[in-house]
Amino acid sequence: MDVFSHTLWGYGLFGQKRPWLAMAMGAMPDMISFGAFALLRLVNGDYVPGKPDLEIIPAWCIVLYDLSHSLLISLLVVALVHRLWPGPAFAMLAWPFHIMLDIPFHTRHYFPTKFLYPLNDIFYDGIAWSRPLVWLPNIAGVLLVVGHRLWRRRQAANRAAA
Template sequence: MGEGSFWVSRPWPFSFNNRSNARSSFIWSPFFIKIITGTLSYSGIPNLESLKQLEPIPQWVYAMDNITHSFIVSFAVIGIVYALKPKLTWPLLAWPFHILLDFPFHTKEFFPVQLFWPLTSLSVDGISWSHPAVWYPNVAGIIMLFIFRYKKNLFNKL
């Protein structure tokens, strides 16, 4: 078997890594394929207008958003779970915590968070995630988190 058939016989993303790193190369392969084929497009940060192009958004999406972003629903579910399996309650508190962190970053124009649905349709007109004052610190925080986790893993291997 010649060198050419070696490259053809293996998926190319795996060719650049050893077997222990094959999983990560598989995850990155769509990104590299898009770079090579020229289909990777970057049009800047996502904004409200680019998301509105996805319309018409089905009504069930709005219904699910109301259900999953309501303190009433989240605490009702947590109460039911507490009655059945109290040990599972602590992780479920991430749900109302998510709502608490999420509602300031939704505008009334696009997916307003109805905090006390189905009792009221009260929502807050917040700052969009695509606003630079929110977007760049969010991305910077995610990058710092990955760097921290990467360095922590390197330290643990020593």
């Protein structure tokens, strides 16, 4: 899924108390890999919008992608945070949710989601998220969860004002 959708899914589903953290955790897996690579290319003056070819993607970007897209690692980190400091743990669930969205909507041709990394390189050869079959329901889902979140925030603000 694209990073904007991940950010909004995070906000809509996990942004009740800590909306900025939920959005950041929703975006984080792609930002620390693709985002860092895009920033580096921008600084170097060779940034080209769109999906970069696999041949030019550096090994460090692929490792960061695999680490940040491990359901195993994300759940361990969220569980650890929940144990040490429970407050932010719910908003951090946007991270494993990001991975659960990527598992069925990445193909083996471009960054398949190795959700058990580093224990195992297993992945699901899914349907590319950019196809209308996936993209349009994604947008509908994003509108639904963000609309619901905004509606709930408005209700809470009205109750506080009454």
